[in-house]
Amino acid sequence: MRISELSDRTGVTIPTLKYYLREGLLHAGEAQSATRAVYDDSHVERVRLVRTLIDVGRLSIERVREVVDALEHPPPSRHQLLGVVHEALRPHPAPEPPTTEAVDRVRALGAPGCDESLASTQLAQALSAAAAGGWVVEDATLRVWQRAMHAVAETDVAEELGSIAPADALRHAIVGTVLTDPVLLALRRVAQEALSAERFGSADPEDGVT
Amino acid sequence: MRISELSDRTGVTIPTLKYYLREGLLHAGEAQSATRAVYDDSHVERVRLVRTLIDVGRLSIERVREVVDALEHPPPSRHQLLGVVHEALRPHPAPEPPTTEAVDRVRALGAPGCDESLASTQLAQALSAAAAGGWVVEDATLRVWQRAMHAVAETDVAEELGSIAPADALRHAIVGTVLTDPVLLALRRVAQEALSAERFGSADPEDGVT
DNA sequence: AATTTTGGAGAGTCATACTATCCAAAGTCA
DNA sequence: TGACTTTGGATAGTATGACTCTCCAAAATT
Structure with a gap:
């Protein structure tokens, strides 16, 4: 054509x-x-x-170029695949480096250190940013979230890594991540609304006074 | 000062x-x-x-203005609070309207219809975008995700809505959402890497053939 | 033969988010 | 008191990113 x-x-x-x-x-x-x-x-x-x-992914042109370059040189080994995916989709622009406190919390969760894993770095950075913004994430809360996202990741890894060629697996993983991240965040919001309605009935006229 | x-x-x-x-x-x-x-x-x-x-939230100046305007006119009723939060943080630019198929799937999950809830609309749009991008989300997968995000939302609603003044509750909810969305996505990635390492040992030299 | 389409290159446009400059009034310090 | 600095307010300029437009001559189509 x-x-x-x-x-x-x-x-x-x-x-x-x-x-x-x-x-x-x-x-x-x-x-x-x-x-x-x-x-x-x-x-x-x-x-x-x-x-x-x-x-959908709101990637810059430059970042898209990195993704397509990666697609043309897929990692030979399956266990490197997610590293490539996570690098391609890392946030832009780069956040501040994480505080040591955040790094320690990530390690305490049982995740690999930031030196070994890009995802761990992203987590530590996100926790740092939350702390800097005045948001405290309790340890208990973090562990609940960890369990929840572990359940999500099980479906990801099961689906993503069938025995297909590396380049296909890579594209599949990248597209899947970009397209399903918003689905997860929207599901969170839907669940929030459901719980909120449950607790403060949606037709309560007396709410809101202090 | x-x-x-x-x-x-x-x-x-x-x-x-x-x-x-x-x-x-x-x-x-x-x-x-x-x-x-x-x-x-x-x-x-x-x-x-x-x-x-x-x-962190990558909001445009215009969207930030909407947020601060909302903060100066907080909703009187607590059950409207999340609606305001979700509207303030809705994706930009606006995605395509959802397909009817996606809308039906959202309703099948037990969530309110798109007319009543912004979060439902966002979910339907995210599912539409996934389908348009060639990504099939199985019903079973979607339900796993729904349960996972429900667990997350329980911590949100518990934390977010203590008995504080509407304006404070609103700021709290907005900041919390902006700061914790990236934490969740990073946790997903960390869990993916852990599962991937578990399944394809991180030092397997024979991976990658085929 | 006249018209349309193409590849390729360069310049132009538009929006967003700042930055910089100017000004005169007001405050500060020697 | 008088030089110097800071401020609020307004206007204009800049940097970046992502397109979009214009031109050209060589095909290709009609």
Whole structure:
């Protein structure tokens, strides 16, 4: 297919596709002459991936380029896969380095240290930021959350890592993370509303006085 | 205190503070003369809130303004509080409207319909986006996640809604949500890495073939 | 032959979030 | 008292990111 058809099939304008080509987010089509190149399903899929990362994951163009570069050099070993995923989706811009107190709490949870694991670093940074913002997360609360997210991660690892090729596993894991993080946060909110309604009946006219 | 001290205490430059004043993110100090105004702890606290919303929550200036406006008109009724919080922190820019299929799935979970609840709308939109991105969330998986996030929400509602004044409860809930969402996502990643290491031992040299 | 499309390159646009400059009045300190 | 600094307020400028537009000449289509 030509670029106009790629545009039609993805809903992305031709100038934007050209921009993605320039920026290295989209691999070049097969050149047939100086003014003709042909694109295929891999391009359609790539454009959709890029749009998902940008629209849902709110990744910058630069970060998307890192993701597609990683896709073209998938890790040979399955146990490195999540590391690559988590690196690709790490928050931007980089948060402050964590306090030692936060690092200790992460270790106390039984997670690997920040030197070994990017996810541990992110957790320590998130806990630091919470503390800096004046929010205290009790140890008991943290452990409840840990158990809850462990249950979530079991479905992730079960689903994500079937015996498929590394590049597919990587794309699957990245897309899955980007698309399901918002689902989890929305589920939290739905549950909050349910519990709130349960406790302060939704038609209580006398609420709110102090 | 004068603006220079406010700047020193918050780490935000004077030009930026003036910008926040202009944009209505920061309430004016008490004017003492044409060229003198005095700021107090409420200003320090507000600046810190604004920075948290911007740096951690990645909210736009416009959205931050909505949040501070809401803080100055807190909902009289406690059961409306979460609605205000969720509206203030809704994703930006607005996602596509959800498919009817996604809306049905949300209702099947026992959550209120999208007409009644912003969180339900967000969930339906997140599920729609996942489906559009080619990601299938099994019903069984979704229920596991729902239970997990319900456990999380119990700690939220318990902590968030002590018997404090509406404005404080609102600020507390907003800051808590912004600061703890990243903690949850990081916990998910940590758990993923732990499970992945458990299943594909972290020093297995024969992984990756196929 | 006339028209349309393409690849490629460069410049232009738009929004967001600051930063910088200016000013005159007001305060501070020697 | 008088030089120096700070302030509030207004206006203009900058940096970045993500496109979007314009041009061109060589194909390709009609």
